[in-house]
């Protein structure tokens with residue numbers, strides 16, 4: 157653990173968290189009846205865009221939770237330890253996915269299990 161630059165990951169996590177928290181909820185003016193939105197082509201593209209945004213929002217809230225948990229682990233000195241095998245998570249993996257809870261081996265096993 158001592159070799160791990162935890163502060164760096166904490167910065168990454170907090171930055172990402174702020175990014176997610178300040179992402180404004182989507183309100184499309186086109187959803188209002190009587191708005192002067194264009195023809196049906198525009199309408200349908202706006203609707204599909206809304207669906208994409210909703211899907212993204214669900215992912216965001218999951219991610220936000222994972223990030224908060226990771227920050228919590230940093231505060232408790234357990235960051236970078238795999239939740240499954242308790243081995244160290246490779247720094248390269250932490251840099252790519254700072255909020256991860258498991259090492260690459262356990263992640264692979266989880267995906268095989270599905």
Ligand SMILES: [Zn+2]
Pocket residue numbers: 238239240241242243258259260261262263
């Ligand atoms: Zn593991």
